[in-house]
Every structure is written in C-alpha cells, then in structure tokens.
Amino acid sequence: MSDDLINIKVNQKEIQVDKNLTVMQACEIAGEEIPRFCYHDKLSIAGNCRMCLVEIEKAPKLVSSCTMPLMEGMSIITNSEKVNAGRKGVMEFLLINHPLDCPICDQGGECDLQDQAMYYGFDKSRYKENKRAVDNKNMGPLVNTIMTRCIHCTRCVRFATEVAGVPELGMLGRGENAEITTYLEQSITSELSGNVIDLCPVGALTSKPYQFKARPWELKRTDSIDIFDSVGSNIRVDSRAEEILRVTPRTNEYINEEWISDKVRFNYDGYYQQRIDTPYIKENQKLSISNWEESLKVLKDKLKTLKPLALIGEHVDLETGYAIKKFMSNYGKDNVECRTDNHAVLESLDSYRFNTPLNDIENSDLIILLGTNPKIETPIINHKIFKAYNNDSKVFNIGENISLNYKTEYLGESLSSLNNENLIKALKKSTNPLIIIGSAFLNKIKNIKTLKSIFSYADKYKVITKEKNNLNFLNPYASRVGQLIIGNTTNKLCEPFSNLKKDNFELVLSFGSEHIANEQFNNCFKVYFGHHGDDGAMGSDIVLPTPLYTEKNGTFVNIEGRPQEAKKCHNPIGSAKEEWSILKKLSDELSFDFIPNTFEQLRSELFDKHPILSDYHEIIAVENSTSITPDIEFEDCKAEYPISNFYMSDVISKNSVTMAKCVEEITSTPSLLEKSA
C-alpha cells in the first residue's frame, strides 16, 4: 500500500483513497452524493453553508464534510436518520429568509436550492416572524442582483478574489445583517465576472441581459466553441427557435476549466445586429440590394479575367479555409492570406502556437510576457498566469507597462530588454520558465532573424528543453492557428502583409477580414463574404452574406493546437449561404476542379489532407520543430497591442448593446482606468 492511501469506510463500504482528500471528496469517490452550496472544487473551502453534514462514527456531532480531513480507519455515514435530520434542519434555516419567488426567479428550474429543497425541505414554514429583505446591489451591466435571495455561501466573493483576481466583492456585516456587495457598489471590473452567475447556487446573481428571457427547459442546447479569442473555451449555446438566448461554459479541464470570458457570454445580442442578410452590389458608389444570381454572375465574370487574392478573417473555420484554399489553387500559389495583421511566423507549428498546454501554465515559476496583454486578449490564459502567480511564480513584462491583476516586473519596451540583468539572473535560477510572446511584437517583427533569435534565447535559458517547449506564441484570433496549419498564407513568412504588391492582384476576396479596406487594395475589385456590416463590407463592390459560427458547423484549432468543433445552432439569418457552397457554385460555373458536394465531404477531404486535424480535443504534435541557431539578435520594434478594448475587439462585439454598456459602465470605473486606451 502506498503511503498516500488510507483505508476508510463510507456507509460500511470499504475504500482506499488519497489521504489528502476531504471527507466530501472521499464520499464522492465512493459514489455518495453530498448536497452542498458553499463548496466548489475550484474555490477555497469556506464551510459556511453547513449543508454537507455527515455522520462520522465516534464523533459526537455531525460534521461538515467539505472541511473535514480524512483519517485512517474513519467510518463515514451519509444516509442515516441523524444525517437526514441535520440536513433538514440546515435547509430549514436557509429557507427562513429565502423568498418564495421561484415562479419569477431566473434561476428557477436550474437552482441548487430548489433541487435540494425537494430532498431536504419541509412543505411549509414554521417561521412566523418577518423575513428579512436586502437592498439589491449594483454589480455592473452584466450581473443582476436580487440580494434577498442570497444564502451567503460566499462563492462569488471567493471567485472574485481567487479566480478573477479582482478582490472587489465582499460580505459586509454579520449574522442577520450580512450582505454581499462590491466595494461601494461599483461594477465588477473583471473580464470573467459573468462566471459568478453560474457559481451562485440560488437566484441572487443572475444574468442581466438574460433576465426574464426564458426557462431552462425551453432552451435547445448546442455545444460550441468560443471564437472571440484564441483559447477556444468550450461553450454551450442555448437557443429557442432561431434566436440565441444565452451562452454558458462547458467544463473542459484542459482549456477553460469552468469559466468563460464575459465577451462570449454576453455579446450574443450582437449576433443579430447589423447583419448582412442579402447580397449587395455597388452601383454608383452605393451598395444596393441584389440577389444571389446577379451577384454571383458579376463575380464570376470578374473571376474570369482578374487575378484574385483571398483574405481570411479572424472568425473563419477550417473547412471554409480549406475550401478557399482549394478554390484559390486554381489561380496559382501564394494567393491566400490569414496573417492580415502582419503576424510574423516561421514554417513549423511551434512558431505560432501556445506550446505549453494551457493547464500547465500554472506550474511555471517564471513567466515573461513579451508584448501581450493577456487580461484583455485572452482572459482565460490570464487566469492561468494568475494561478501561477499565486503559486509564487514571478511575472516579468516587456512592451508597454500594462496593469494586470497581479504584480509584474516591468523591464522595458523593446525585445532587447530580454537581456536585462535581473531577468537573466532569475532565469538561471528558475526551474520551469515560460515565455509568452504576443501579437504586439509578433506583428512588428520584420526580420526572420529576430524570430529565430527568440528560439535561441529560449533554448539558452532552458525555456525549450528536450522534454518541454515553454516558448509560447499568443495571438488573440480563433482562426489563426488552424489557417496557418492548412497553409493559408503567402509563403514569405516574416514578410508583412502590408508589403503585398498591389499590382499583383486585381480582385480581393475577403472572408470577414476588415483589412480589405486597406489602402493597398484601393484599385482592386473587392468582394466581401461576411455576416456583419463593417468597414470591410461598406467599401466593397460585392457583399455576400455568410453564416455566423453558430449557424454552421465548423472546426477551430485553439491557440495550443487543439482542434474542436463548433456546432450549428440554428439556420442562417436571411439568405446567407455557407462560404464553401458559394465557392462550389463558382467553381462549377468556371469549370474548376472542386469535388465536395456536401459539407461532410469537404470535411473528410480536409481530414484526409491534414490527418492531424481530425483528432478532436487532442493537442497536435509538432512534426518538425524549428531548428535552433546559436546567434541572438533582436531587432528594435515598438509594441503595438492588437486589442485596446476587451469589450469591443471584433465586429460582433462592436454591434452588441451589452458590450457597449460594459464600455460605458466598467471601463469608466476608476480602478480599471489603465493603459488600454
């Protein structure tokens, strides 16, 4: 028997468990469900709801199982009359001040208190005195509060402090007067604040935009992927008829754990604003409504004579990317580009993805942020860095002196600050250092030598070793890694996109990329495939409506190189058609070779060509890693951050009323007035 295992009994059933577990965890292993409100496995243990009472043989009183450590030979009883009576007593106390407003409560139907009251509640109250009422508190534009319903589990307080890293929530007063509030009722300034809604076991904290919209049993659940940053958080999209009513996280321990960012949780109202619902053609400098037949005819004629270039936007899935590549191959090579932000990459996968598995970040003891602001670019990764920070990891920052929710040591604004003495000293001591280089530098690097030097530097200081590669490249776009894997880039790797010769192309096809509005394409014929009317669409000659990620199936590869599927939730708005079917139609009319007749065929052809992508949920292994050269030489470039405002980073969020409210109410709160503008 190993030293770490001990023998215990749960309801007379003997089991062996890790001695570091609590009684509650051991009971779960034994298959006994313990009711709880305050305990949450991602948060510290509070032990204040008392719902998880169990009996332990030889203990005189019931004990709260979430706080009780295990002991050799312990015999736990979870189903005795005494336990049941204890829990019933606790439930009666919890319900004393809880209002009976389930019929008008948004939590109704998915409420822990409601569910457990079915097991442990009485059918009537013995409490004849006045119930207490609590004033509702402001927590910002996202979290709605009905504080009379609060049972003081303090999950939200612990979440804000321990996970979000913004100690702004607290419990004031005590006993009957206890109230949960933010400091002076200011808005929560976290990018992860929406998660308190899921954490709240009752209806005290609910979603403001979803208020009184639907009941959980009316909703259709679709599993999908967050495409508003590159982390690929797993989400569940709830819809009724042809409308998405809310977005909540799905647990994925490797990626987002149980959290998602406020952007994907709340920007869904933007899905239906400013939609392109029908084809448009420019006539007399003005876009006017057209139809598919006419617009495709014009496009076909142009495609017969003009040399095209395809731009890939930030929300393009792999299947679409593959169809674009296939279509464009009829015009030669190097005519598809997804690096529209001048993103510098090398050939191999390890030069543009996050090489450390996301759930390993917390094990690092030294983190260097190079031109990245993870707080607003990828809040989930920021949470992982915060975890590492709480494990006594040091965080260094190079680029702009940004303010994060943990302490960083600022070293300077250029890449050459990597040679800072303090940093070198710390690197030499560190056992598991990690570098994250973000778009602020990657988009500025013009010399291939600089990129290679970063690899050499990482090698020199043991960031890259035989066992691990902790040199990470971070960009905030969901489509980027996948598109680079299937090779949707013009081959000159460190060549900035803005250097593309305008004479070489006469026709630009933009798939949701606003860069079509760049000056370099002024003389080209512009075709925009997209779902939202943005600058890209406004300046184009033909605008074709395409579905949003929730309106079609698609594969996305997240930043660490993990392919995942976003599933179709409802039919496209208006007459939008999937990109591949448009390209298929054009190919047929231009007599190009384009075999897939259905989406499934397209997908299987993609997987045949790139078998590494077919293994969903697994991180792609690197086939040829970047070779390391000994010389280190950094070019001088000034960091320019790709996202300045978390709530307004893409065309969908820009069209969301909720996000606009966030900008107004949260970013104007003094504590968040940071260098993001």
Add this chain to the structure above:
Amino acid sequence: MSGNHPGLSNNFSRSGEKFSWSKDNLRSIKNIISKYPKGREQSAVMPLLYLAQEQNNNWISIECIETIAETLNMPKIRVTEVASFYSMYNTRPVGENLVQICRTSPCWLRGSNKITETICKETKCEINDTSDDNKFTVVEVECLGACSNGPMIQINNDFFEDLDEESTKKIIDNIKEGKPNVIGSQKGRRSSENA
C-alpha cells in the same frame, strides 16, 4: 440621524475630507505592524481601524478605509468587511460623546431601563440618535463586562458604574457644562469590592 446602531450599519459614507495619519499614529502603526510576521501585515487591520476611528472623530469614513487599505496594501473591500463586522467601529458620524448603555440581563435587572430613560430625556435624543447640538449619540449595547457594577454606561472611553437616575443625570449635566466627572463607580466603590 436615526435608525440603526452606528456600528451595525453596512452603509459607509464619505466625510468629504482627506484622511491622513497623524504623526503619532504613524509611529504607532509602525509599532503595530512590526508585531506581525512579514507578509502578514494585513493582520494589523483591526488596531489600525481603531486608530483611524480615534483620529476621525470616533467614526470610520470611506476615506479612513481607503487610507488603511493603502497603508496595509490590502483590498478596500477587505477593510470594509472588518469595519462592518464589529459593532465598535462606527460607520457613521457620532456626537462628541458616544453614550453606550448596557442593556444585558444583569444591568437590566438592576434597572438599566431607567438609566436609558434618563439619558434620553437629559440628552434630548432617541436611542441610536444624535442630539441636535451634536454633543451626544445614545446607543444601547450588549454586555460591556462590568456586570457586578451594573447598571453601567460607557461614554467614549470611560465606564460609569453603579448608576441610578440621579447620578446619571449628574454625569450628563457635567458633560454639558464641561465639568469633569468621576470615572467608575458612582457610589464610591473601588473596582468591584463588596458594597
């Protein structure tokens, strides 16, 4: 200004004036913090709240909380939580003399009700209220720990014990006139010796 006990309110307010530590307090703070291990300086929040209350006319304003949070490098909400938890930190302004009347059983059996009545009458203010001239705030509190000398009251930092209506009135009158009072037993007992 009536309603709750000033120490049992969750609503904090601003005084409108900047709060910065006095020189004496800065010295005491240094001393207090040195009693806690490094990295645990936040443990000093309670003594600091007490110092701030003393310096800030016997109440904790938002400015005090912010200064303490800054001094101890801790989140403001954490300071607010502590200040709201304990009833002896006043979260709203009180009069020059905070009269706390013990109403727990021993004092009550010895007639604390009458003491309360007398005080309310003499100071012209209700329980939890502050008098118009801002001289007195009267509150009822639970046991102050001088049970053998009940009934008793505490005015600011001083105990007045073995009270009856007459001696209570005298104490209040003396305060009004600016005259000194005898602290402790009003019957001449030393400490709680046999009467």
